[in-house]
Amino acid sequence: MVPPMRRLALVLLVLAACPKKDAADAGASQGAAQALTPTRAWLDGRLPAEVTEGTPVKGGTFTMRVHVEPAGLNRLHDQMAEGTMSRYMAGTIYESLAELDRDTHPRYDLKPLLAQSWEESADHKTLTIHLRKGVKFHDGSSFTSRDVKAVADVVRNPKNATKSIASSFEDVESITTPDEHTVVVKWKKVYYLANRNLLTSLPMMPAKALEGDFDTLAINRAPIGTGPWRFVSWETGRALTFTRFDGYWGQPAWLDQIVVRFVKDETVAAQLWEKGEFDLMTRIAPTVWRSIEKPDPSNAWAIRGYHRVRFTDNSYGWVGWNEARPFFADKKVRRALAHLYPAEKVARNIDLDLEPPTTCPFYSEGPSCDPEVKPIPYDPAAAARLLDEAGWKDSNGDGVRDREGDPFQFTFASNAYSVKMGKLLPLLQEELRKAGIAMDIEKVEAATYIKRLRDQDYDACSLNWSNFDPIQDNYAIFHSSQTGKNGSNWVGYQNPEVDRLLEQIRAEFDDARRIELERAVHRALFEDQVYLWLTNRPMLDAVKVGVMGMKPSLAWYDLRKVWRAPAAKQ
Amino acid sequence: MSRRARLAFGLLALLVGTALFADLLANELPLAVRTGGVTYVLPALTKPLALADTTQLGLASAAEWIVHTPVPFGPNQTFATAVTRAEAAPWAPDAEHLLGTDELGRDVLARLIHGARVSLLIGFGAVLIALLVGLFLGVVAGYYGGFIDAAISRLTEVTFTFPSFFFFIALAGMLRFTSVVPLVIVMGLTRWTDIARLVRAETLKLKELDFVLAVRVLGASDARILARHIVPNALPPVLVAATFGVASAILLESALAFLGIGVPPPTASWGELLIQAHRYLVHPGAWWLAVFPGLAVAGTVLTMNLVGEALQDLQSATSNATHQTR
Numbered sequence: 049m050v051p052p053m054r055r056l057a058l059v060l061l062v063l064a065a066c067p068k069k070d071a072a073d074a075g076a077s078q079g080a081a082q083a084l085t086p087t088r089a090w091l092d093g094r095l096p097a098e099v100t101e102g103t104p105v106k107g108g109t110f111t112m113r114v115h116v117e118p119a120g121l122n123r124l125h126d127q128m129a130e131g132t133m134s135r136y137m138a139g140t141i142y143e144s145l146a147e148l149d150r151d152t153h154p155r156y157d158l159k160p161l162l163a164q165s166w167e168e169s170a171d172h173k174t175l176t177i178h179l180r181k182g183v184k185f186h187d188g189s190s191f192t193s194r195d196v197k198a199v200a201d202v203v204r205n206p207k208n209a210t211k212s213i214a215s216s217f218e219d220v221e222s223i224t225t226p227d228e229h230t231v232v233v234k235w236k237k238v239y240y241l242a243n244r245n246l247l248t249s250l251p252m253m254p255a256k257a258l259e260g261d262f263d264t265l266a267i268n269r270a271p272i273g274t275g276p277w278r279f280v281s282w283e284t285g286r287a288l289t290f291t292r293f294d295g296y297w298g299q300p301a302w303l304d305q306i307v308v309r310f311v312k313d314e315t316v317a318a319q320l321w322e323k324g325e326f327d328l329m330t331r332i333a334p335t336v337w338r339s340i341e342k343p344d345p346s347n348a349w350a351i352r353g354y355h356r357v358r359f360t361d362n363s364y365g366w367v368g369w370n371e372a373r374p375f376f377a378d379k380k381v382r383r384a385l386a387h388l389y390p391a392e393k394v395a396r397n398i399d400l401d402l403e404p405p406t407t408c409p410f411y412s413e414g415p416s417c418d419p420e421v422k423p424i425p426y427d428p429a430a431a432a433r434l435l436d437e438a439g440w441k442d443s444n445g446d447g448v449r450d451r452e453g454d455p456f457q458f459t460f461a462s463n464a465y466s467v468k469m470g471k472l473l474p475l476l477q478e479e480l481r482k483a484g485i486a487m488d489i490e491k492v493e494a495a496t497y498i499k500r501l502r503d504q505d506y507d508a509c510s511l512n513w514s515n516f517d518p519i520q521d522n523y524a525i526f527h528s529s530q531t532g533k534n535g536s537n538w539v540g541y542q543n544p545e546v547d548r549l550l551e552q553i554r555a556e557f558d559d560a561r562r563i564e565l566e567r568a569v570h571r572a573l574f575e576d577q578v579y580l581w582l583t584n585r586p587m588l589d590a591v592k593v594g595v596m597g598m599k600p601s602l603a604w605y606d607l608r609k610v611w612r613a614p615a616a617k618q
Numbered sequence: 619m620s621r622r623a624r625l626a627f628g629l630l631a632l633l634v635g636t637a638l639f640a641d642l643l644a645n646e647l648p649l650a651v652r653t654g655g656v657t658y659v660l661p662a663l664t665k666p667l668a669l670a671d672t673t674q675l676g677l678a679s680a681a682e683w684i685v686h687t688p689v690p691f692g693p694n695q696t697f698a699t700a701v702t703r704a705e706a707a708p709w710a711p712d713a714e715h716l717l718g719t720d721e722l723g724r725d726v727l728a729r730l731i732h733g734a735r736v737s738l739l740i741g742f743g744a745v746l747i748a749l750l751v752g753l754f755l756g757v758v759a760g761y762y763g764g765f766i767d768a769a770i771s772r773l774t775e776v777t778f779t780f781p782s783f784f785f786f787i788a789l790a791g792m793l794r795f796t797s798v799v800p801l802v803i804v805m806g807l808t809r810w811t812d813i814a815r816l817v818r819a820e821t822l823k824l825k826e827l828d829f830v831l832a833v834r835v836l837g838a839s840d841a842r843i844l845a846r847h848i849v850p851n852a853l854p855p856v857l858v859a860a861t862f863g864v865a866s867a868i869l870l871e872s873a874l875a876f877l878g879i880g881v882p883p884p885t886a887s888w889g890e891l892l893i894q895a896h897r898y899l900v901h902p903g904a905w906w907l908a909v910f911p912g913l914a915v916a917g918t919v920l921t922m923n924l925v926g927e928a929l930q931d932l933q934s935a936t937s938n939a940t941h942q943t944r
Binding site: 314315318319322333335336338339340393396397400445447464465467470471473474475477478482488489490491492493 | 667670671694696697706707721722723787790797877878879882883884896897898899900901902
């Protein structure tokens with residue numbers, strides 16, 4: 049017997065699913081519609097010039113949406129080294145010795161931060177860092193060379209869960225502190241990114257706070273840094289609050305407070321955004337981005353109330369074919385699959401023309417990508433020829449190609465939470481079926497997914513690589529020594545020529561020569577179709593009108609420069 | 619049979635019919651067509667290679683004559699009518715797509731019709747497995763008693779207290795769900811406890827009744843007593859419980875699909891449409907993605923509950939009748 053309540057609940061569920069129809073359609077006048085037409089800059093996602101003009105004033109709270117909540121706020125810890133929050137906390141709570149200079153896009157030169165200056169020895173094996181004087185931590189203690197050494201030692205301690213960051217410090221021979229404001233780092237081997245990594249990737253924390261069990265440090269929940277804001281509270285599942293640090297060594301921040309709102313669900317986030325809850329809305333879904341473009345009164349809140357930001361990050365999506373599988377070991381097959389990828393259909397219907405296609409494992413707006421490399425066009429006939437050449441023919445007439453009795457049938461493992469893959473894979477499946485390739489789709493829960501990739505326990509997979517630094521070392525991703533647990537070469541790619549190039553890059557300090565080598569790597573990887581390169585995923589954000597000083601960059605927005613126009617002050 | 623019971627069984631027949639004949643109700647291939655001098659009868663079922671890459675809309679102009687399926691789209695046919703549309707999918711209901719399309723331009727009605735197959739397969743499949751396991755364990759526990767009973771009862775309690783939802787999430791990580799079958803099996807294997815407890819209680823009651831004692835005195839084997847006398851008599855109340863189980867399995871599938879770990883794509887399932895509905899709730903709104911699958915799930919669950927009640931009424935009517943003749 050069904051209790052009556054349950055029946056009622058079912059009916060309510062259905063009713064709740066019916067959306068309210070906007071009554072606004074009827075009331076829209078011609079004039080209002082005209083004023084609602086979004087500007088070109090708004091449509092393109094370029095911030096208008098006036099956002100970075102004017103005289104800053106102090107005061108106000110800045111609320112932003114973050115789509116993922118980390119397990120902790122100690123970005124040195126593997127379980128807490130979640131990219132998004134680490135990026136947002138750099139420069140707000142924490143500071144490193146140097147930072148990427150946002151004014152030198154797309155190069156991003158180093159700019160002193162907690163280090164006043166540094167010198168590199170001629171053989172690149174010794175780095176002498178001169179620390180800024182008079183810098184205080186949020187707990188009132190002074191920042192000295194002892195703290196730098198403590199942070200580096202914590203990272204290098206094999207007992208600590210710091211694998212994700214420790215790889216940059218494996219070749220450290222010694223770190224010494226001749227005096228309170230000098231640090232000398234000696235390297236065993238030369239490496240072109242060694243100093244850059246060391247200067248930019250270590251958030252400085254007080255040595256005292258790092259004593260004790262690394263997994264249960266107090267700073268994991270309540271970080272202490274040297275940045276212009278200090279930590280106030282963390283309501284798990286809801287929000288983080290930072291407030292201005294009055295003892296800051298540099299120009300004091302304009303904003304009184306920063307509130308980070310954790311809203312994972314994109315539909316919920318869009319609704320809160322519409323209610324005006326966010327000064328900065330991040331990661332807008334492409335469907336939402338496009339749907340608010342209609343010059344309709346129901347979109348007035350977005351068109352009038354927000355500036356949109358579309359900025360190409362150093363991030364690309366790729367499909368990996370496990371080269372340990374007989375079908376994918378052959379380069380011809382991988383090229384054929386690229387010919388079968390319906391790029392235009394995906395761009396139009398899934399990416400909604402927001403994501404530029406890419407062919408390159410380096411920063412697409414930097415110099416390391418060879419502009420001569422062009423995407424492989426969608427061409428089923430060419431794919432069929434390549435598959436025939438590779439010996440995959442439909443010999444038994446069942447509609448599926450086979451070779452030596454094995455049908456070309458594989459499973460595409462996809463992250464269960466990826467909205468894009470959920471849409472893309474049925475399309476790809478349809479294309480492959482027409483070409484005589486049977487593809488199954490398996491949705492894998494996110495936590496297991498990376499493990500499966502690392503164990504090379506999949507046929508085909510897809511992921512995004514992101515890097516905050518425009519200079520990136522692809523050794524860990526494509527060198528033959530980096531398969532399995534050693535690195536991130538999860539497709540099992542092996543090419544001695546690429547290995548040699550990647551090794552050469554690591555010891556090349558001349559930018560021009562390095563870029564040549566990187567372009568050679570780009571060409572070779574694309575020629576081999578190690579990945580099916582998809583698109584550069586842009587940052588799709590929106591900034592509330594009246595929030596000033598916002599400017600996107602690879603190093604994210606510089607919140608130190610952000611202020612609220614008095615009228616918009618809360 | 620009451621009017622309500624007739625309604626219940628009528629709706630059930632409609633659902634089962636939809637699921638069984640889904641291929642003839644909604645398909646990219648027509649019911650029959652004559653093209654290029656060849657007549658194809660029911661290509662929707664035979665799937666001739668010559669028509670592999672064609673659609674009903676494409677065939678219509680070239681064919682001498684064509685008999686369309688009621689819904690001229692297949693459940694996995696993407697962007698079938700994209701040529702005539704400027705906007706990005708999902709497209710709202712119109713003359714072409716009566717219930718609209720999803721984000722990949724797939725016809726919602728076609729996906730609902732084929733989704734009925736998945737939902738019912740999951741509902742009935744899971745319950746059938748649960749029924750077999752529950753019946754066996756329940757009867758054995760109830761009939762033999764003692765240590766066997768204690769062991770089975772504890773097993774039942776442990777399984778019962780398992781939070782099945784989280785169990786599924788964990789399991790989805792370990793098993794590879796590339797078809798519906800493992801999902802059905804796992805659901806069945808976690809949902810037998812109600813049935814086992816019910817059967818055990820029935821068996822405890824039945825084994826003391828005169829007719830069972832009589833056949834035992836006649837020297838019947840345990841197997842014969844269980845199979846011929848206890849199980850048939852324990853079954854009616856169990857069937858009632860099972861129908862409700864069908865409803866809850868369908869709801870569980872929707873919930874799992876919502877988490878992205880339900881039926882693997884591109885299989886049409888009602889839950890899968892509901893996840894999309896969630897994404898298209900406001901910006902851009904696509905109410906048809908929520909309303910129609912929602913109605914399908916709610917309608918099916920209500921139908922199964924009505925069927926359960928009808929069975930219950932029938933059963934109590936017969937048992938009353940038995941009492942009266944006594």
